[in-house]
Amino acid sequence: MRKRGIQGLTHQHAVKSQLERVGNELNQQQLEQLKGQLALFKQNLEQFSIKYKNEIRSNPQFRAHFQSMCTSIGVDPLASNKGFWAELLGVGDFYYELAVQIAEICLATRERNGGLIDLQDLKGHLSKMRGSKAQKISDEDIAQAVKSMATLGSGFEIIKFGSRKMVQSQPRELNTDYETVMTVAQDTGYITVAGAAASLSWDVDRVEHVLTRLLQDGVCWTDQQVHPPQFWVASFFSDF
Amino acid sequence: MERQSEKPPRHWTRIAKDATTGLTEAGRRPPLLAGETLLTMQRGVGLYDGASRCAAFDSGACWTSSHRILWISDTDGDVLALPHERIFSVAVAGGFGQFMPAALKSSPKITLTLSNYFISSSSELNGTAPETSASNVTWKCSICDAYNPDNIRICAQCGVKRDPSTSSPATAQLPQPLSASEKQCPVCTFINHSDVFFCEACDSRFPSAQSSSKLESSALGSKGSLQSASAQNILDDDDLMVKLSFRQGGINEFAKALKGAISSKEWEKTQKSAAEIDGILPSSLESATKSLNISSSGGGGISGIIKKVDQTNQVLDKTLSNAFQDLDALMSKASDMTKMAQSISARLAAASSSNSGGALSVEDPELIAFRSFLVDLGISSPVTKEMTGDAYTQELAKELSEFLGKVIKRYGGIIALTDLYCIFNRARGVALISPQDLQKSVAQFERMRLPFRMRKFDSGLLVVHSSDYSDDAIATRILNHIQSAKVASVTDDWGVGLTSLDVASREGVSIVLAKELLLITEKYGLICRDDSVEGIRFYRNSFVEIE
Numbered sequence: 001m002r003k004r005g006i007q008g009l010t011h012q013h014a015v016k017s018q019l020e021r022v023g024n025e026l027n028q029q030q031l032e033q034l035k036g037q038l039a040l041f042k043q044n045l046e047q048f049s050i051k052y053k054n055e056i057r058s059n060p061q062f063r064a065h066f067q068s069m070c071t072s073i074g075v076d077p078l079a080s081n082k083g084f085w086a087e088l089l090g091v092g093d094f095y096y097e098l099a100v101q102i103a104e105i106c107l108a109t110r111e112r113n114g115g116l117i118d119l120q121d122l123k124g125h126l127s128k129m130r131g132s133k134a135q136k137i138s139d140e141d142i143a144q145a146v147k148s149m150a151t152l153g154s155g156f157e158i159i160k161f162g163s164r165k166m167v168q169s170q171p172r173e174l175n176t177d178y179e180t181v182m183t184v185a186q187d188t189g190y191i192t193v194a195g196a197a198a199s200l201s202w203d204v205d206r207v208e209h210v211l212t213r214l215l216q217d218g219v220c221w222t223d224q225q226v227h228p229p230q231f232w233v234a235s236f237f238s239d240f
Numbered sequence: 241m242e243r244q245s246e247k248p249p250r251h252w253t254r255i256a257k258d259a260t261t262g263l264t265e266a267g268r269r270p271p272l273l274a275g276e277t278l279l280t281m282q283r284g285v286g287l288y289d290g291a292s293r294c295a296a297f298d299s300g301a302c303w304t305s306s307h308r309i310l311w312i313s314d315t316d317g318d319v320l321a322l323p324h325e326r327i328f329s330v331a332v333a334g335g336f337g338q339f340m341p342a343a344l345k346s347s348p349k350i351t352l353t354l355s356n357y358f359i360s361s362s363s364e365l366n367g368t369a370p371e372t373s374a375s376n377v378t379w380k381c382s383i384c385d386a387y388n389p390d391n392i393r394i395c396a397q398c399g400v401k402r403d404p405s406t407s408s409p410a411t412a413q414l415p416q417p418l419s420a421s422e423k424q425c426p427v428c429t430f431i432n433h434s435d436v437f438f439c440e441a442c443d444s445r446f447p448s449a450q451s452s453s454k455l456e457s458s459a460l461g462s463k464g465s466l467q468s469a470s471a472q473n474i475l476d477d478d479d480l481m482v483k484l485s486f487r488q489g490g491i492n493e494f495a496k497a498l499k500g501a502i503s504s505k506e507w508e509k510t511q512k513s514a515a516e517i518d519g520i521l522p523s524s525l526e527s528a529t530k531s532l533n534i535s536s537s538g539g540g541g542i543s544g545i546i547k548k549v550d551q552t553n554q555v556l557d558k559t560l561s562n563a564f565q566d567l568d569a570l571m572s573k574a575s576d577m578t579k580m581a582q583s584i585s586a587r588l589a590a591a592s593s594s595n596s597g598g599a600l601s602v603e604d605p606e607l608i609a610f611r612s613f614l615v616d617l618g619i620s621s622p623v624t625k626e627m628t629g630d631a632y633t634q635e636l637a638k639e640l641s642e643f644l645g646k647v648i649k650r651y652g653g654i655i656a657l658t659d660l661y662c663i664f665n666r667a668r669g670v671a672l673i674s675p676q677d678l679q680k681s682v683a684q685f686e687r688m689r690l691p692f693r694m695r696k697f698d699s700g701l702l703v704v705h706s707s708d709y710s711d712d713a714i715a716t717r718i719l720n721h722i723q724s725a726k727v728a729s730v731t732d733d734w735g736v737g738l739t740s741l742d743v744a745s746r747e748g749v750s751i752v753l754a755k756e757l758l759l760i761t762e763k764y765g766l767i768c769r770d771d772s773v774e775g776i777r778f779y780r781n782s783f784v785e786i787e
Contacts, residue, residue, distance in 0.1 A: 019542075022542060026545075026546060026549065030549060031588075033553050034584060034587060034588045035588070037553075037556060037557065037560065037584055038584055038585070038588060040557075040560055040561075041560060041581060041584065044560070044564040047564075048564070048567070048570065049670075051567075052567045055567055056567075056670060057624075057670060057671065058626060059571070060277050060278065060279050060306075060621065060624070060627065061277050061279070061306055061504070061506060061574075062571050062574055063277075063669070063670050063671065064277045064620065064621065065574035065575055065577070065578045066574070066670060067618075067669035067670050068578045068581070068582070069577060069578050069581040070669070070670075071618075071669075072578075072581040072582045072584075072585040072586075073581050073584070073585060074585070077669060077670045078665070078670070078672060093672055093674075096672055096673075096674050096675065097672060099661070099662075099675070100661070100662050100665045100666065100672070103658060103659065103661065103662030104607070104610065104662050104663075104666060105607070107610060107659060107662060107663070108607045108609070108610035125607070129607070148675060149658050149661065149675050150675075151675045151676055151679045152656075152657040152658045152660075152661055152675050152678065152679060152702055153656070153657050153658065153696070153700055153701045153702025153703075154699060154700035154701050154702075155656040155657060155658030155659065155701060155702070156658050169658070169659075170656075171656055171697075171699065171701045172699065172701075172750060172752045173656075173697050173699065173701050173703070173750055173752045173753045173756065174654065174655075174656055174701075174703070174749075174750060174753065175750050175752075176744075176748075176749070176750050177750075178750060178751050178752075179741070179744045179745065179750060179751055182741060182751075183745075219751070219775070234773075234775055235739050235741055235775040
């Protein structure tokens with residue numbers, strides 16, 4: 001029976017809000033369930049990619065399917081565990097895979113950090129990327145993986161800042177950071193570490209690294225008489 | 241381009257060159273259809289047209305994919321294809337005379353028998369009809385007097401080459417119908433009964449003008465709509481035969497992969513639309529919410545909807561746990577599970593965007609953005625060692641060069657080998673390559689005349705660059721920069737010259753690279769330097785002009 005007047009309207013409103021509530025609940029439930037399925041799928045895929053690595057690789061058709069499953073679920077197919085030979089000799093696919101993962105993290109974060117990433121940060125990213133089933137990665141593993149890319153030239157290296165270890169992924173030849181810092185110096189002729197870090201909103205580490213290399217190359221000269229030390233760009237001298 | 245006019249052997253279709261990739265002909269790779277994967281390849285494969293060798297298609301790389309046989313010419317990158325669905329049977333004939341002189345040697349061959357169902361129904365016939373009718377013209381062997389069809393250049397009986405000077409084509413006459421029940425053989429003049437198709441005395445086949453009755457009885461039986469004019473020639477066994485000659489071995493592996501591909505019928509699976517999987521997994525979330533909104537007047541269907549959603553979820557859970565029992569189970573359900581994975585992630589994305597609260601991803605936004613860039617570039621069927629054997633490095637180089645064509649612009653025409661290692665491997669997915677493999681393939685670029693080159697910097701850095709960074713291109717650009725800098729300054733005749741910093745800002749590259757570019761130009765003697773305490777400036781080399 002249809003109610004009329006104000007009572008009818010309030011009733012209608014009540015029904016509507018109730019329906020909305022049920023609908024939202026259902027939605028929420030569905031979402032939870034989907035998340036559960038995704039987690040299950042992910043877990044299974046991770047397990048399979050480690051357990052049946054060789055079988056998956058040797059069958060091109062299945063490999064394509066497996067690959068696309070991994071992509072849509074968000075599983076890294078390159079997360080195998082250290083085999084006997086990797087443990088013993090430090091060679092093999094384990095390190096190649098790790099190298100790909102390290103390089104990917106470095107590439108993805110390059111915009112922000114200029115190709116310089118803290119080793120601990122990197123490890124955090126790596127464990128997320130490799131999923132729960134994979135082995136933990138040690139500093140030595142990372143060093144070994146970086147070393148395994150040596151045949152590809154000196155693109156990657158681990159450098160030390162005091163006690164901190166950083167992985168440098170962008171070679172100087174392809175790094176425009178140096179130019180950027182010098183552009184900042186263009187107006188005044190000199191630059192300080194803090195000043196450059198503030199105006200570019202970079203880490204102090206990144207600026208220091210760039211300036212140190214510029215000093216080594218003789219592009220910059222430093223004035224230690226003042227505090228903080230100033231870095232003068234030699235090729236801008238003629239402008240003053 | 242001349243070869244483009246050469247007609248492919250019967251049953252093969254030529255695949256047009258894809259102009260967009262801009263690859264050189266040496267770098268031609270098999271173009272793939274959606275859902276198609278490459279299985280194996282073998283070099284040194286020649287094609288036969290029926291029983292005769294095709295000179296124009298004599299040497300190439302032959303691939304078998306899940307859908308087709310692809311043949312790529314060694315000389316000009318011409319690509320021919322033959323779909324698996326047309327193949328009726330595969331036979332391997334081992335070669336003989338491996339230790340004999342080359343003239344007597346015969347390479348092992350794969351003979352494919354095609355099902356005539358497809359020939360008669362496909363448009364292929366337009367191409368085959370005139371060729372096969374040519375076989376009615378015969379020539380007489382000068383050695384053994386046997387008659388051979390005109391499209392064969394070697395006598396089928398004694399194996400001696402046709403001598404063009406003496407043997408003029410003996411025009412095939414139609415059998416002379418002497419009376420209603422008899423006809424005379426045009427080759428040996430024996431008088432046969434009018435119903436036979438081969439001469440009883442000399443075994444030569446009668447030209448087929450009158451043989452359509454036979455066709456109708458057999459071929460028409462399966463396919464009703466045969467046009468007798470075009471179907472006349474199908475019945476000859478030769479016409480349904482495609483031969484591949486393997487001159488560099490590898491025939492058994494190839495045949496095995498081919499048979500596997502034909503029996504698995506992967507092409508049928510991809511033809512099935514995604515609709516099927518949607519049937520199993522109705523996108524219940526959206527539909528449920530929609531119907532909830534619609535049903536606001538009654539509210540009767542809510543429990544029904546909830547039930548339906550529950551059921552779907554149960555089915556999904558069950559499918560998941562079944563498929564992941566072991567590897568075989570997953571393999572047999574691979575394509576379904578792939579679609580399910582896509583559907584789950586798509587639905588989750590939709591659901592979480594509508595419910596803005598749910599932060600799903602555990603990964604960093606930076607990584608996700610980077611991944612999505614790589615997914616677009618995914619290599620659907622990466623080359624592997626097992627697939628290509630000793631052609632691995634070359635095939636990898638081709639694949640790499642195709643890949644570089646797509647990405648190198650994003651990197652400004654120059655990319656460090658280490659970066660390339662990462663993105664190339666990510667695009668290849670599970671099929672990991674080692675740094676050594678990459679380095680070897682890159683080293684092949686110059687020899688294979690692919691459009692990219694490797695350069696080594698003094699610091700030990702290895703890069704791959706496009707033709708924008710060839711020595712000539714660099715020198716031209718640097719000279720232009722110097723010229724424009726000179727025009728801009730009016731102070732004196734020499735201009736102000738350029739420092740590596742100037743070049744860096746003009747080219748948008750790093751200072752080190754800019755310096756490298758200047759040094760390369762200097763090496764050519766096109767510019768000269770002014771070395772001072774302020775740094776090095778480069779000017780145009782006018783000393784050359786003084787002399």
